[in-house]
Each structure stands twice: as C-alpha cells, then as structure tokens.
Amino acid sequence: MLIKLAWRNIWRNRRRSLIVLTSVVVGLVAIVISDGLSNGMIGQMLFNQINLNISHIQIHKKGFNNNKTVKNFISDYKKVDEVLKDDSSIKSYSKRVFITGILSSANNSSGVNIYGIDPEQEAKVSIIKNSMIEGSYLTKNKRDIIIGKKLAEKLEVEVGDKVVAMANTLKGNIGSEVFRVVGIFKTASSEFDKTAIYIPAGTEQNMLNIGDKYYEYAIITKDYGKVDETQKYLEAKLGNSFEVLSYKDLLPMLIYQIELYKETMWILNVIIGLALIFGIINSMLMSVFERIREFGVLMSIGMKNSRIYLMIVTEAFIIGIVGTIVGIVVGLLLEIPLAHTGIDLSFFSSGLEAFGIGTVIYPVLSIGNIIMSSIFMPFVAILGALYPAYKAIKLEPIYAIYYV
Amino acid sequence: MKLLIKLAWRNIWRNKRRSLLTLAAVTFAVFMAIGMRGIQLGTYALNIKSAVELFSGYLQVQAKGYIDTPKLSLCFKEDDKLSEALNNTKGIDGYSKRVYADGLISFKENSRGVAIFGIEPQKEKKVTTFVENIDDGKFFSSDSSNEIVVGTQLLKNLDAKIGDEIVILAQGYDGSLGNQRYKIVGTVRLGVQEFNSTVVFMGLKTAQSLLAMGNNINVIAIKAKNINNLGEIEKTLSTKITDKNLAVLPWNKVNPELQQAIQLDNVSGILFLGILIVIVAFGILNTVLMSVTERFREFGVILSIGMPQRKLTYVVYLETMFLAIIGLVFGNILGYFINYYLILHPIVFGGEIKKLYELYHFLPELRSSLQVSIFINVSLSIIGISILSCLYPAYKVYKLEPLKGIRQT
Numbered sequence: 001m002l003i004k005l006a007w008r009n010i011w012r013n014r015r016r017s018l019i020v021l022t023s024v025v026v027g028l029v030a031i032v033i034s035d036g037l038s039n040g041m042i043g044q045m046l047f048n049q050i051n052l053n054i055s056h057i058q059i060h061k062k063g064f065n066n067n068k069t070v071k072n073f074i075s076d077y078k079k080v081d082e083v084l085k086d087d088s089s090i091k092s093y094s095k096r097v098f099i100t101g102i103l104s105s106a107n108n109s110s111g112v113n114i115y116g117i118d119p120e121q122e123a124k125v126s127i128i129k130n131s132m133i134e135g136s137y138l139t140k141n142k143r144d145i146i147i148g149k150k151l152a153e154k155l156e157v158e159v160g161d162k163v164v165a166m167a168n169t170l171k172g173n174i175g176s177e178v179f180r181v182v183g184i185f186k187t188a189s190s191e192f193d194k195t196a197i198y199i200p201a202g203t204e205q206n207m208l209n210i211g212d213k214y215y216e217y218a219i220i221t222k223d224y225g226k227v228d229e230t231q232k233y234l235e236a237k238l239g240n241s242f243e244v245l246s247y248k249d250l251l252p253m254l255i256y257q258i259e260l261y262k263e264t265m266w267i268l269n270v271i272i273g274l275a276l277i278f279g280i281i282n283s284m285l286m287s288v289f290e291r292i293r294e295f296g297v298l299m300s301i302g303m304k305n306s307r308i309y310l311m312i313v314t315e316a317f318i319i320g321i322v323g324t325i326v327g328i329v330v331g332l333l334l335e336i337p338l339a340h341t342g343i344d345l346s347f348f349s350s351g352l353e354a355f356g357i358g359t360v361i362y363p364v365l366s367i368g369n370i371i372m373s374s375i376f377m378p379f380v381a382i383l384g385a386l387y388p389a390y391k392a393i394k395l396e397p398i399y400a401i402y403y404v
Numbered sequence: 405m406k407l408l409i410k411l412a413w414r415n416i417w418r419n420k421r422r423s424l425l426t427l428a429a430v431t432f433a434v435f436m437a438i439g440m441r442g443i444q445l446g447t448y449a450l451n452i453k454s455a456v457e458l459f460s461g462y463l464q465v466q467a468k469g470y471i472d473t474p475k476l477s478l479c480f481k482e483d484d485k486l487s488e489a490l491n492n493t494k495g496i497d498g499y500s501k502r503v504y505a506d507g508l509i510s511f512k513e514n515s516r517g518v519a520i521f522g523i524e525p526q527k528e529k530k531v532t533t534f535v536e537n538i539d540d541g542k543f544f545s546s547d548s549s550n551e552i553v554v555g556t557q558l559l560k561n562l563d564a565k566i567g568d569e570i571v572i573l574a575q576g577y578d579g580s581l582g583n584q585r586y587k588i589v590g591t592v593r594l595g596v597q598e599f600n601s602t603v604v605f606m607g608l609k610t611a612q613s614l615l616a617m618g619n620n621i622n623v624i625a626i627k628a629k630n631i632n633n634l635g636e637i638e639k640t641l642s643t644k645i646t647d648k649n650l651a652v653l654p655w656n657k658v659n660p661e662l663q664q665a666i667q668l669d670n671v672s673g674i675l676f677l678g679i680l681i682v683i684v685a686f687g688i689l690n691t692v693l694m695s696v697t698e699r700f701r702e703f704g705v706i707l708s709i710g711m712p713q714r715k716l717t718y719v720v721y722l723e724t725m726f727l728a729i730i731g732l733v734f735g736n737i738l739g740y741f742i743n744y745y746l747i748l749h750p751i752v753f754g755g756e757i758k759k760l761y762e763l764y765h766f767l768p769e770l771r772s773s774l775q776v777s778i779f780i781n782v783s784l785s786i787i788g789i790s791i792l793s794c795l796y797p798a799y800k801v802y803k804l805e806p807l808k809g810i811r812q813t
Binding site for chain 2: 015016019020022023026027030034067069070071100101102104106107108109110111112113153154156166167168170172174253256257260268271272274275276278279281282283285286290
C-alpha cells in the first residue's frame, strides 16, 4: 500500500519528479560511460602487454627477471618441455633466447631487446605475426630479422636492408651478426616498436655461444582466470632452480593500477552522489511543503508518523531506483555500439601509444562497478529524503490542515 | 530596474530553505571544480617545470628532422653566428651543448644497451639540474676526462661499482665502431626508472672523440628566464638563426609524451567537471521551475495590475543570477583556501602510487594552483549554465496569461 501511495505521489507533480529523475540519469550515464572508458583503457593496456610479449606465465632460471644477463640461461630446458607437455591447462608455449644489445644500420644505431624465437611457436603466444605491416614474418632463413616501425624509422632501414646486431657473449667478448630485414611490425605500444627485434633462436644461440640453451618460456594457458593454479602447479613440478612468474608478477604496476582504479571509482560515485543529493533534498522538501495539508489530514484520520516518514523516504527511493535503472540502460545503449566500433582518440594518439594502449579505445563494462553504483545512488536518494521526511512528521495535525 | 532587483532579492529570501539549498549546491560545485582544476593545473605546471629543468631544457636547438629520427649524422657546429644569436636573445638564461648516441656498455660478462649523453658539466649546471642529482660519487668536471657517470639502476644491473672500468661500444659519425674504456666515477638518479637503467653521461669532448664527430653536436639545451614567454623567445631565436638546417623547439615538442599525458589527463578532468556542472544545472532548473510555478497566482496578479511580461521574466532571471553569484562568491573563497593550502602543503605520494606516477613520467606529488584563469573559467561556466537552466522557467513566465495565473491553485 505504502509503495503504491509513494508511486502515485511521485507522478502527481510529473515535471518536478522528471527533473530530479533526469539528474540522476545524467549522473548514472556519466558513471557508466567513464567507467567503461577507463576500464577499456586499462584492460587494453594489460591485454596488449600480455599479447605482445609478456604472455600469461613465464619460466626462467631463478634470478633472471632481476638480472637479464647472458649467463642466466635455463640449463635443463628438456625438463621444462616435459613438464609443460604434461600440463593440460596449457594452450601453447614458446621458447625464447633473450639479450639486450645494439642494432646498427649504415645510418644509425639503437639499443634493443633481441628476442631469438622459433617463428611458429612464437606465433602461438604473441600477436607479433599479425602485427606485420610490411614484408613478411620470420621464415626458416637464419639471417632474417623483423623490427618495429619506430626502430626502422630511426635506423632508416626498409625491408631488404642489412642491419648488424651486437651483444655480449658468454665468453665476455662482443658477438655480432648481419641480418636482412624481412618485415616491419607496428603494435599498440610505440615503446615496444622502438626496442624489440626478433631473430631466429638458433642464430642468437650461435651469436652468444650458449649452445642450444634458452632464457625464457612464454606460456599461454587455456583459461586466463586460472593462471594462479597453473603457476603453483608448475612451481611445484619444476622446483627451486626456476622462477615461474605470472603476468601479475611481471606487470605489478599495471595490476596495481587496476586496484587503484577501483578506489577512484568510489570517489567518482561519491562526488556525483553529493552533487545529486542537493537536488534531491530540495525537490523532496518542496513536495513535502506542498502537501502539508494533506499530511495533516492523513495524520488526523490516524496514519502513524512512522508510516508517513516511510512513505516520503520511499518516494525518494523510487526516484533513485528508477533514475538508476534508466541511467544504466541509457548508458549501456550508448556504450554497446561504442564497444564494437571503439572510440578513436587519435588526437592523443602518440600519448596513448607511448603507454601501450593503442589509439582506439573499446569501452568495457565492469559489472562490479555498475552494481556498486546501482546500490549507491538509491541509497543517496534515501539520504536526501531523511530531512524532508522529518520535517513532514514534526507537524501538528491541526496546524497542518490549516496551513495554506 | 532598481525595483526589479529589489523584488528579486526579496523573492529569494521568501523561501530561505530552498534558496540556501540551491546556494549550497552551487557553492559545492564551484568549490569542487576550483579544487580539482587547481590540482590538475598546479600538478601539470610542477611536472613541466621539473621535467624541463631536470633535463630537456625549456627550448632546444636541433638539426631539422632530428626530433623525428634522432641519428648522429643530423648534427651541427656552434659557429659564431649561432652563439651570437643565443647570447643576444632576451629571456635566455644560459645554454649548453650535448651529443646523444646509443651504445653498448660492458662490464665483465654483463652488457647493456645504453643512451650516451655527452655534456658540458659546468655549463649544464646553469641550464638543468641533473648534474646536481648525483646519487653516489661525483660528477666529472672536465669535458674531456675519461670518467663517466651512469644511472643508479644501470650500475646495479652491470654488477659494477664506482671506480670500476667499463667498455663502451658505439657506432660513430662515419659509421665505424668506436670502442673505449672509461672509469665510472658516480651515479645519478633521475625521476624516471627507465632512465636510471639506461643513462650514461660523459664529457662532451670525450663523446665526440668516441663517436668520431669532431666539433659537431646534436642538441643545444636552453634555459629561459620564464616559462610563459617561450613562444616569443622561440620566434626571436628562429629569425636570428639563419641556418636553414636548424630548428628551435620548445619543451613540448622535445618531450611530447609529457605533453600528451597531460592532455589526456586534462581532457578527462574537463569531462568530469562538465558532468558535475550539468548535474548542478538540473538542480538549479528544478528549484527555479518550482519557485516559479508555485507563484503563478502571484504573477497573475502582478501581470493584471500592469507589469509588463518582459519585466517579470527579468525578475526570474535576476533571482537565479543572485543565487548563482552568491554561490560563486562562497565557492570561490572556499576554493581559494583549499588551493592555497595545497600549494603550501602539497600531497606527496609514497610506495606503490609513487612508482605508478613515475611509470607515467609524473612526479609523485599533487600541488594546486591559484592561476586566475581557473577561477574565471569555473565562474563563467556556472553563470552560463545558470542562464541556460533558467530559459525554460522564464519562458513559462513569459507565456503566462494573467487570468490563468490567478486561477491557478
């Protein structure tokens, strides 16, 4: 009965209720959209990093991640191969030789991260094969190299040109090899395009005098939500001489950023809620004072104060709920098409690329944040109604009836 | 007009509670907006100043095209004409010459790709502050000594210590490979982690001889007296430098990442303010509309006794403006205090947040600003939005027929 009464009361002054409702809707739409955008941005950063070269899980010799030197290779890689083959939660993996070094062309030189890979294996763990914009991906040829667009610009080389890679060998002298650029890639991260180069694993092993050894396993699991379990399993199987790192260990700042972001969402909600609450208090007060006479009548015929109080709070609550639902629906309607087409922010393009996001943002909804807002906003509406409702029940019935 | 103002003023205080609530909403919005803009702009200015003074300089002279493809061969000499232009341009505090190259540093079995900077330590002190950011050891004092300074993290990665001798390999100006032995005499720590693990400083002449580039340099970094008239300095300098192959670049072209990070953050900040202001606008619309419809009867009477409709809408507008302006005054005062407080006591982050800020090339510090434009822009947008949200209620009053108004209950 109370709810029905409250519902009817709301629609007695349609214009006023609609205006309050609209302000709640605007707040919610704003929250949904900004949430989707930031979520999409952070998600893309993480996704791009994982797909570029981080992968889900990496295995190294213990200590390699903190000190990526030539002597920290995995000596018993056959053991790792066997363990990985037995694990059904693993989708694919790639063995990599890794060293930092220098790449020179006739015109210029630049510090680089040299990845020695098996082209077929690597294509199964990273998007590098699909990021080629000129020439082709690595083939069987031992002297092939692929480099990023930014690096190619810096070195002023094109597909077909010769470059020289140099790095410290296991013996302590400088090893160098001549390569021919067969392809150029462009990824979402300009930093990666500036520093990463790929050559066949065998060539790099020769160059570094390390025999058939590798430095890094990059693993993609079947279910990315179960990475922690796979990590624990591998750690137990491989023992102490290896380090098994998940993307969470390898990208701690990004993971932390995602955590921090959840807290900023709270702040956003509170500020918008505060801005809304003034409007809610005001319109509830007005509607209460307009109806003082009516309340007087209700009281005189025996309606309890607590019921009147509850009725007014319910009115605000309904406005809050309806506004929230409409706001979320409108926000979603605006966002769903955007999630497919993406929002092109190429105006900031180089800024976004420098942070490895890419220039087109695809908004992603986080259900958690939407649930949070959809609980929080009606709660704000209730808060806004407390004072007006208190004003209504403080009246003397007789005085209220005579109130003009 | 005087009468109308008086009328409007009295009308506001007839329903004190409602007016105060609207006032509070406006004040809150103005306060939030000024506080947030203050923190944003203050933090940007702080970051720009520190980045510019730490390393890049306010302006740089480079060979044309060097900014897009930084390579050794895009270099130039400081001839008499150039030094005259630099010395005689108003607003320039000092300048220093630099050479940039990529190389490979090796110590025992460790090697790393590094960024080599050939600098003049004595002159650099007058332009930037990184020479003073010494973490351990000392900076070499001569341009031609055999000593180098490396990033703190780089020293750790190489497993070396101060006093150790290392070998640097780099491709020279003529394409040949240069290979030299140097002694580490100190380490520097600069804000950005990535920099700390790749940077090597050596004397300008030392670098020129390693790279076989004679007297050539890649960059002249310039310190300006004031960051606000860089455009002017850039212009004067560009006309004085007659060499067609040289370009004068302000910091935001030299360091576009910082500029873009700022733009990105700035746009999200402005969007958020927009949302806040729109919500407040709805609040204003609601109160004005309510207070107007409540008084239709009264308005009907006023109209019947001969008040022109136009003037009545003025009254409605004046009421809104009063509320907006009083709210603005309070909001501006509160905003001024919070910004002033945050300038004196900036928020300094530690721990994880600090690392996160460094990742984005930002200082882990929030500082505010008392830039006049913040107060003006916020105030103007609030006034603008009040005028807008008043349109509909005013239109209602304008269309009101006296008799209908009187009969309204």
